[in-house]
Amino acid sequence: MSDQSSFELHSSHEKPKNFSPKKKPTPSSIRVFFFTSSKFLTILLFQILILHFIFRSPTKSVPLQETILPKTPPFQSLESKKCEHGTLYVYDLPPMFNKDILNNCRDLDPWHSRCNALSNFGLGPKATGPIAVPENLSPSWYWTDMFAGEVIYHARMLKHECRTKEPESATAVYIPFYAGLAVAKYLFTNYTAKERDWHSVKLLKWVHDQPPWKRSNGSDHFIMLGRMTWDFRRTRDEDWGSSFIHMPLMKNILRLGVERDPWDKLEISVPYPTGFHPKSKSEMNQWMNFVHGQNRTSLFTFVGAKREVKGDFRTILQNHCYNESDACRLVDCSGTRCYDGTSEILEAFLASDFCMQPRGDAYTRRSTFDCMLAGSIPVFFWKRSIFHQYEWFLGDEPEKFSVFIDRKEVRNGTSIRKVLEGYSKEDVRKMREKVISSIPKFVYGLMDSDEMGSNKDAFDIAIDGVLRRFKEQRGGKDT
Numbered sequence: 001m002s003d004q005s006s007f008e009l010h011s012s013h014e015k016p017k018n019f020s021p022k023k024k025p026t027p028s029s030i031r032v033f034f035f036t037s038s039k040f041l042t043i044l045l046f047q048i049l050i051l052h053f054i055f056r057s058p059t060k061s062v063p064l065q066e067t068i069l070p071k072t073p074p075f076q077s078l079e080s081k082k083c084e085h086g087t088l089y090v091y092d093l094p095p096m097f098n099k100d101i102l103n104n105c106r107d108l109d110p111w112h113s114r115c116n117a118l119s120n121f122g123l124g125p126k127a128t129g130p131i132a133v134p135e136n137l138s139p140s141w142y143w144t145d146m147f148a149g150e151v152i153y154h155a156r157m158l159k160h161e162c163r164t165k166e167p168e169s170a171t172a173v174y175i176p177f178y179a180g181l182a183v184a185k186y187l188f189t190n191y192t193a194k195e196r197d198w199h200s201v202k203l204l205k206w207v208h209d210q211p212p213w214k215r216s217n218g219s220d221h222f223i224m225l226g227r228m229t230w231d232f233r234r235t236r237d238e239d240w241g242s243s244f245i246h247m248p249l250m251k252n253i254l255r256l257g258v259e260r261d262p263w264d265k266l267e268i269s270v271p272y273p274t275g276f277h278p279k280s281k282s283e284m285n286q287w288m289n290f291v292h293g294q295n296r297t298s299l300f301t302f303v304g305a306k307r308e309v310k311g312d313f314r315t316i317l318q319n320h321c322y323n324e325s326d327a328c329r330l331v332d333c334s335g336t337r338c339y340d341g342t343s344e345i346l347e348a349f350l351a352s353d354f355c356m357q358p359r360g361d362a363y364t365r366r367s368t369f370d371c372m373l374a375g376s377i378p379v380f381f382w383k384r385s386i387f388h389q390y391e392w393f394l395g396d397e398p399e400k401f402s403v404f405i406d407r408k409e410v411r412n413g414t415s416i417r418k419v420l421e422g423y424s425k426e427d428v429r430k431m432r433e434k435v436i437s438s439i440p441k442f443v444y445g446l447m448d449s450d451e452m453g454s455n456k457d458a459f460d461i462a463i464d465g466v467l468r469r470f471k472e473q474r475g476g477k478d479t
């Protein structure tokens with residue numbers, strides 16, 4: 001009865017070194033990659049639909065480079081109370097580490113162009129078509145790619161009110177290198193270790209020669225990684241990923257990333273970007289009220305696809321859902337079902353008390369945030385999907401906003417429905433309130449919005465946290 005799926009090989013106390021079972025793009029590994037996120041499929045379809053448009057519109061093909069530079073850098077008075085945690089310096093990297101990567105968006109993964117997914121400062125194309133949200137909020141919905149964080153963070157950093165031009169006085173130094181975008185296309189095809197590390201090696205060489213580096217050896221530097229940490233932790237040439245994080249010059253650099261290594265104190269996990277990017281506090285409140293007022297007619301929901309692997313846990317969950325169809329709502333992402341799934345998935349989450357969140361290729365999933373954004377309570381089957389992750393945003397007591405059911409018990413015949421029915425209406429209400437109250441903390445607001453006021457979104461919380469940490473670190477040294 002052990003876990004037989006090659007995707008579940010890593011028991012909860014092991015680090016997944018060889019993260020992917022295969023490096024070659026066999027049809028099934030490609031499929032697996034595609035099904036990692038049904039939103040991803042949505043983006044794919046959108047790209048197909050608008051290919052015509054892209055090709056006909058020469059000025060639109062690379063809309064990224066111009067837009068990435070802030071029109072009016074803020075450089076505000078740094079004495080202002082707003083920068084109580086200190087100031088930020090952003091390296092002006094050679095374009096090969098960010099702009100060129102974006103400009104090369106057609107060629108960033110082996111299968112299709114990523115130009116649309118990365119447009120709009122990383123928010124992606126505006127969502128169109130029927131989407132299940134109040135009409136006036138639909139302009140704040142985008143088809144945001146789950147791996148677009150590097151672009152989103154960079155764009156926001158350039159406009160950060162505590163950004164300074166003087167590295168000498170900065171509390172934190174940000175390295176705007178798109179490590180995940182740079183490595184993506186080398187992950188799935190037959191590239192050498194050297195090719196996979198090429199950008200990272202050059203980057204560290206460049207950074208090492210900069211004055212701010214010499215001052216600190218990198219201990220006040222940080223970077224944002226838009227992919228899971230396991231994609232940068234290769235230890236042997238033949239394994240998965242790049243070896244970026246293991247490179248000697250990385251040893252002091254703080255890393256924000258969508259999934260952290262729970263044993264690495266220099267890593268902080270930040271939420272996967274979702275599709276909602278409100279431009280004001282009032283939009284945020286309206287969304288929260290909308291979510292709050294839903295009639296949840298299903299006990300639980302499962303969004304995902306089976307995999308053609310013996311003992312696949314997702315298949316078990318899907319079967320569970322079929323068997324309990326009066327209580328479980330299934331969005332089957334097999335085939336092309338989720339191509340236009342934005343509405344269907346969101347509707348399912350909005351109508352369910354709980355959503356099942358098995359691990360995918362990684363322990364964490366963007367879908368967890370999609371689920372919580374709709375006020376649904378996530379159900380985890382791997383502790384590592386939530387424990388020691390996202391604590392700055394969700395708190396460090398997952399039991400207050402989620403349910404854990406060990407996958408072994410599910411395999412052993414435990415009824416998920418019975419477990420969930422064991423929670424009283426009041427328990428469910430409390431957990432849902434906790435989920436809804438965390439929405440403003442894990443959502444990435446619209447850049448350039450002055451209407452968020454003092455409300456801190458996921459980006460603000462992450463950067464404040466970095467500054468506070470560096471400040472404490474420095475203070476600690478002085479005393």
Ligand SMILES: *[C@@H]1O[C@H](CO)[C@@H](O)[C@H](O)[C@H]1NC(C)=O
Nearest residue numbers: 023024025189190191192193
């Ligand atoms: C992949 O790389 C290995 C080692 O370089 C080589 O032997 C093999 O032929 C390559 N396979 C393909 C499909 O290119």
Ligand SMILES: *[C@@H]1O[C@H](CO)[C@@H](O)[C@H](O)[C@H]1NC(C)=O
Nearest residue numbers: 213214215216217218219252
């Ligand atoms: C940085 O590292 C070098 C080489 O290990 C060392 O000589 C130097 O003192 C270090 N500088 C600081 C500020 O820690």
Ligand SMILES: *[C@@H]1O[C@H](CO)[C@@H](O)[C@H](O)[C@H]1NC(C)=O
Nearest residue numbers: 289290291292293294295296
């Ligand atoms: C919830 O259900 C009630 C009763 O069926 C209905 O009146 C109300 O409009 C529904 N609310 C939503 C948001 O669908």
Ligand SMILES: *[C@@H]1O[C@H](CO)[C@@H](O)[C@H](O)[C@H]1NC(C)=O
Nearest residue numbers: 316317318319320321322323
């Ligand atoms: C679903 O129901 C069928 C028929 O009753 C049963 O054989 C199967 O074990 C059930 N599967 C799950 C996952 O509950």
Ligand SMILES: *[C@@H]1O[C@H](CO)[C@@H](O)[C@H](O)[C@H]1NC(C)=O
Nearest residue numbers: 406407408409410411412413
């Ligand atoms: C699975 O079920 C068997 C038989 O009922 C039991 O002995 C075993 O302890 C169970 N394992 C788990 C992890 O619940």
